Amino acid sequence: METSIRLTAEQLGEMQFRYIKLGPNGRWSSRAIEEQVLFLGHKEVPHDLALGRDKQQIATLLQGIGRSAGKANDFAREIVDFYTLGADTVWITFHNGRLWWAIADSEVIWVGEDEERGARKRRLLFPWRDTDLKGEVLIQQQLSSLLTKVSAYRQTICKIANPDYLRCKLAGSDDPDTMRAEQALQALTDAAATLIAKLHEDDFETLVGILLERQGYHRVSRLGGTQKDVDMIVEQPFTGETLFVQVKSSTNQAGFDDYISRFDATPGTSRMILAVHTANGKLTTANRPDVTLWDRTTLAKAAVNAGLAQWLIARAG
Template identity: 40%
Template sequence: MWWTFTEREVTWVKPDPTCPGERFRKAIAGWRNTDINGTPLKINSLSTKLTKVASYRRTICAVKARDYLLRRINGIEELIVAKASQARTALLEVTIEALQLLHWADFETLVDIIFARSGWNRISVLGGTKKLVDLELEHAVINERAAVQVKSSASQKTLDAYFRRMDATEQFDRFFFICHSPKGRRAPLTTALTFKSGPVAS
């Protein structure tokens, strides 16, 4: 098998063993920049133990990470990647359980902090009882205002009702509906809802 770095990808080809040659070799299926499953072999997704070979300035060299390269071409997930994915899944599951134990006021405070770290500034008082929104936000960079409704639990019917009410106000560019324990399954949005010039997020 022959392989090389081209632009930001790894490209490889499998020579036809029945047609040997010194300068030209026939290949099976031609050059490919994906693994056998069709996943692109992007350099930024590969280990540096392989990509460091790109600094070699001659034509052909030995590859110490040969086994790693073959696993990636054959679409075999690295053991450490599988372990990391399992750990991430477990972390997300525990995080969801922890969120569901929060008091509604603490959950609202957490949502406020997350938006603040994302560049949204709260322009309303945190907490208290409001008819339509829990948080009013503005983003100076994109010059937009957003409404945030925070619910510990909500159904699709509740979500639909808020969409209709927010659409009628025409006061905000975006609407965020935050809920950590939804009831039932949320129906997919078949149409894009907008307030002024911004999309709705939920």
């Protein structure tokens, strides 16, 4: 057996990838991970024949025991891949909601018939792990479906359709397309923050009202109505939560503290939100868990997520 190896992100760039289903419906996965091996079935194909790596001979045998020509050729390919792919191949599988990956030693060992494992196995040079090279857990639901759809593959071994994406995930680096999208999103958010600061007071109040409505809150008092101590009272009909909302184009800490005092004096409200796009100095909530500050950055992120970029352009332009 070859010695175990350490792997770098640069070395991943030279690797090829294969998905392997470890047993019917993945039933051998726990044992394979525990024993640090790859398993493959096809017990009807003798080890000596598989060592010959002759796809045609293997396919002929499989057809002789009733496999269709298509299935026989697919199974023969899987067996030959298992016997020939070396230490330049990263094997991946999915188990318990995570992506696992490993690199196998080239030697194939015959282990015979056992329903709890495959008929043959390969020990590992780089052990099964469910984290990237930076230690972040590879959660299946957080990965692109372009990759995770391979777990529905009906047979055992296949190539990965998007190896560059997988390579980035295993290295713990960002996919270039994702990076470009994140940069564009950040640029849009920064632009939205600039536009929010240019809004007329009435438009700013309208924006805050829209954002609250998108979160399921309904107004109990009119926006900018006659209640002198509060700009808006809103209620969440499903939870019954009632919010005290102040909307100010600008304020300072003394003003913020005054609004908190008004909130404390207002019966029937459980939380307070101060929405402000221009702060005169640093604003703090005084460690009040029932007081939330919506500053320009928070509002910009919320507006972009709510699809209000064009609305902002029209109002601030």
